Amino acid sequence: MENRDIEAVALTVRSLTMDAVEKAGSGHPGMPMGMAELGALLYGVVLRHNPAEPDWIDRDRFVLSAGHGSMLLYALLHLAGYDLPLEEIKSFRQLGSKTAGHPEYRAAPGIETTTGPLGQGFANAVGMAVAERMLAHRFNTPEHTIIDHHTYVISGDGCMMEGVTAEAASLAGHLGLGKLIAFYDDNSISIEGSTDLAFTEDVGKRFEGYNWHVCRGDAYDTEGILRRVEQAKAEADRPSLIRLTSTIGRGAPSKAGSHETHGAPLGEEEVAAAKKALGIPGDQPFYIHPGAVEFFSRRRGELEKEHVRWESAFSAWAGKNPELHQQWKAFFAPAGRVDVELPAFPVGEKVATRAAGGKVLNAFAKAVPNLVGGAADLAPSTKTLIADAGDFQRDNPGGRNMRFGVREHGMGAVTNGMALHGGLRPFCSTFFVFTDYMRPPVRLASMMGLAVIYVFTHDSIYVGEDGPTHEPVEHLAAMRAVPGLTVLRPGDAEETALAWLMAIENTDGPTALVLTRQKLEVYPKADESWRETARLGAYTAREAEGNPRIVVIATGSEVSLAVKAAEAMGAAGAGVRVVSMICRERFLAAPEDYRRSLVPSGAKRLVVEAGVSLGWEGMAGEGGDILSIERFGESGPAAAVAEHLGFTVESVRKRIESLLG
Numbered sequence: 001m002e003n004r005d006i007e008a009v010a011l012t013v014r015s016l017t018m019d020a021v022e023k024a025g026s027g028h029p030g031m032p033m034g035m036a037e038l039g040a041l042l043y044g045v046v047l048r049h050n051p052a053e054p055d056w057i058d059r060d061r062f063v064l065s066a067g068h069g070s071m072l073l074y075a076l077l078h079l080a081g082y083d084l085p086l087e088e089i090k091s092f093r094q095l096g097s098k099t100a101g102h103p104e105y106r107a108a109p110g111i112e113t114t115t116g117p118l119g120q121g122f123a124n125a126v127g128m129a130v131a132e133r134m135l136a137h138r139f140n141t142p143e144h145t146i147i148d149h150h151t152y153v154i155s156g157d158g159c160m161m162e163g164v165t166a167e168a169a170s171l172a173g174h175l176g177l178g179k180l181i182a183f184y185d186d187n188s189i190s191i192e193g194s195t196d197l198a199f200t201e202d203v204g205k206r207f208e209g210y211n212w213h214v215c216r217g218d219a220y221d222t223e224g225i226l227r228r229v230e231q232a233k234a235e236a237d238r239p240s241l242i243r244l245t246s247t248i249g250r251g252a253p254s255k256a257g258s259h260e261t262h263g264a265p266l267g268e269e270e271v272a273a274a275k276k277a278l279g280i281p282g283d284q285p286f287y288i289h290p291g292a293v294e295f296f297s298r299r300r301g302e303l304e305k306e307h308v309r310w311e312s313a314f315s316a317w318a319g320k321n322p323e324l325h326q327q328w329k330a331f332f333a334p335a336g337r338v339d340v341e342l343p344a345f346p347v348g349e350k351v352a353t354r355a356a357g358g359k360v361l362n363a364f365a366k367a368v369p370n371l372v373g374g375a376a377d378l379a380p381s382t383k384t385l386i387a388d389a390g391d392f393q394r395d396n397p398g399g400r401n402m403r404f405g406v407r408e409h410g411m412g413a414v415t416n417g418m419a420l421h422g423g424l425r426p427f428c429s430t431f432f433v434f435t436d437y438m439r440p441p442v443r444l445a446s447m448m449g450l451a452v453i454y455v456f457t458h459d460s461i462y463v464g465e466d467g468p469t470h471e472p473v474e475h476l477a478a479m480r481a482v483p484g485l486t487v488l489r490p491g492d493a494e495e496t497a498l499a500w501l502m503a504i505e506n507t508d509g510p511t512a513l514v515l516t517r518q519k520l521e522v523y524p525k526a527d528e529s530w531r532e533t534a535r536l537g538a539y540t541a542r543e544a545e546g547n548p549r550i551v552v553i554a555t556g557s558e559v560s561l562a563v564k565a566a567e568a569m570g571a572a573g574a575g576v577r578v579v580s581m582i583c584r585e586r587f588l589a590a591p592e593d594y595r596r597s598l599v600p601s602g603a604k605r606l607v608v609e610a611g612v613s614l615g616w617e618g619m620a621g622e623g624g625d626i627l628s629i630e631r632f633g634e635s636g637p638a639a640a641v642a643e644h645l646g647f648t649v650e651s652v653r654k655r656i657e658s659l660l661g
């Protein structure tokens, strides 16, 4: 790429950015204008990708963690030849366009992840680099290298300030992810003004402390940047941070360097002056320099050849390694239904659903070879270790157990990156109460439809002695409030096995398995085909004699409680049906006749769940009741805390009796 090509591309990035933001009347011109040269180099020289085949598995990944600079990405994707027509750039930020305010995964090819919440993209990039290393180890042979790519990310001051970046960077340094290369857009500006207001640490030193290779340069010294990228690539054992001193809004004659360019249109006058200074024809909105078009039409050809070379290497590899090739298919194109021998849990056995979950996870680990994951330093408690599978570490890339450390936020975002990369089925795990520390990536996984599995244990006040800080009460409501997240709270070990199966089969979005710390007795299921009906979200665990007079809708540990309460009523309990609602969202989406048959309109309803009632009001209906917990828990033995909060067989029984009148 000659200097004039770089200039033509950078000029076009600035031209499209200014006009798109101006036309939309909103957006962030500063970042793309400041990073235009780096963008030109990335898409012009550095990235090994193929715009004609955006799903090429061995492409380099590029993540724009500073997602507010979305126009940088859109301009470059358009120029590089991705299916993102100029018309889309002209409708930047408009309803239904592919050019949303912040990049949205799958909105257009070439957008590798949804970014905008600062720091998430950085951590996603770490996850992508983890995936690359895992897959390279599994599939490359001494003769053929079929997985070998880099992950690049641009982060701004905001990303660098966010804790999630720190968590993920620390993990990446520990793991020695040499193929991860981060650029830091070091423009010393964020929204409120100079970063001196709040951010005066030495980022470079911090990253050196994380075991990163750190170097520094000028964002407009293009040769220097390419040299530093080569140095970074040569660093096999450490991720690299290339810190580039830059000017926000570069090219805007009076506003460059000011926070005013961060997140508002430059204004007609400033745009006109900028265009004049840059040599952009003032009478041609959305001007594209012909040199940029010419350059990328050449470049596309080269990249297509690169891809063809990879494809022939892949064919040669597949021919020589038929078994590995079969494995590859299992990783990248898994069959729909999984055949697995699930552990049996006899009725009457007392087993915590977390313990059952651990057994089931291990059964699935045998059947689903790309199932990988781990916990935020809680694996002994969440029971999420895959036996005999080793730890994923810098010197053991074949390990399947991730040791995320005490970094829930980073764990969630890194797991998203692993899922985004493709080829892996990642899970991660912590105590349910600490989902508070990982809501942002859970939300993004749901928004992106990533097939991530969460194992959240210690799901209620039954945690006991650890006290209210460790006892989730509002968390089921909070998780169920996330659109697209499937929340499963099984009532016993058998249901846990089914819940895991549902999680594995759900490839449209994330699934949260909410499991108990305490032991629960496996109960007989009145509905013989419960393994099928429960997939609709709920089924009859205990049946009434004749038409039910009352339906007790319970989840998780409260199902057996409700069954016991009904049994304790003797003959008076004959009219009590107990429904295990393993997944409220699925039940609400189930066919109406199924919903009505399970919860008939003639019966009274009692909802029992050891958490806040928020969201259950409709299910209880008029004249119904909800046994819930509308406060924080207490520290004490689980049984004492439960009794204190009214979760006993007796109290459930009383509620039922008072409803029956």
Ligand SMILES: Cc1ncc(C[n+]2csc(CCOP(=O)(O)OP(=O)(O)O)c2C)c(N)n1
Residues within 6 Å of the ligand: 030, 031, 066, 068, 116, 117, 118, 155, 156, 157, 158, 159, 162, 185, 187, 189, 190, 191, 248, 262
């Ligand atoms: C988690 C999160 N918090 C806050 C914001 C709002 N926000 C968007 S950009 C920005 C400032 C970012 O500064 P920097 O990364 O330096 O970007 P620059 O101004 O240099 O373009 C903030 C606070 C956000 N997008 N995400």
Ligand SMILES: [Mg+2]
Residues within 6 Å of the ligand: 156, 157, 158, 185, 186, 187, 188, 189, 190
């Ligand atoms: Mg900045």
